[in-house]
Amino acid sequence: MDRLKIGVLGGTFNPIHNGHLLLAESARDRLGLDKVLFIPTGNNPLKTTDWDIDANLRYEMTKRGIDGNEFFEVSDIEIKREGYTYTIDTLEELEKIYPGDEIYFIVGADIVFEIDSWKRADEVLRKINLVTTFRPGYDQDRLDRRVEELREFYGARILKLFAPEMDISSSEIRSRVKHGYSIRYLLPRSVETYIYEKELYR
Ligand SMILES: Nc1ncnc2c1ncn2[C@@H]1O[C@H](COP(=O)(O)OP(=O)(O)OP(=O)(O)O)[C@@H](O)[C@H]1O
């Protein structure tokens, strides 16, 4: 039987937005992925934010955000875990759920610059195909050099995805809600409604 190609997009998703969705859909389309798993992070060791909200709310928003795309799924494997969540543990769990299948870990440019500070980064990079795209604000030459470094140093398998760029971030959305500005068209309507219903980011 053919190996499945499983895309994984890990993120804080605080909240999920159209930049995440376009990134995932572009990767699915270009690489012929069988599905994309959106995995909201539990407790990210590298991210401290004043905007912490319950992981279940981030999970709920993610679920609403991907609704309608039959290739997209949300997974609670990280939010169920105690303590800090590390990608290496997630990959080991995924290997049990999808034995023999191929993992395509999808990231924006910011992650390419931090990935070697992750726990057991060398093993992470051996287990995955890293799919990276550009994010507004990142210099293309710098990103290319970084990709080469990771290839040479870790033997990383890295695929560069040319997808339309969207200058949207969760932090911008949180800030807009706080200041009473519109967030319409930056994220799915169902997520926008949820944010107002639950009075998030005020
Ligand atoms: N607009 C975007 N274009 C491309 N990749 C993106 C975009 N926004 C987020 N990503 C990528 O999606 C993944 C998850 O991102 P995350 O949930 O941290 O969102 P974020 O918008 O970066 O959040 P924040 O503004 O709170 O830091 C990361 O790999 C990140 O690089």
Ligand SMILES: O=C(O)c1ccc[n+]([C@@H]2O[C@H](COP(=O)([O-])O)[C@@H](O)[C@H]2O)c1
């Ligand atoms: O494994 C690690 O050490 C590690 C440290 C920081 C972030 N990550 C992963 O990086 C992905 C993007 O995270 P974030 O919070 O920047 O959206 C997500 O899948 C996290 O679990 C992983």
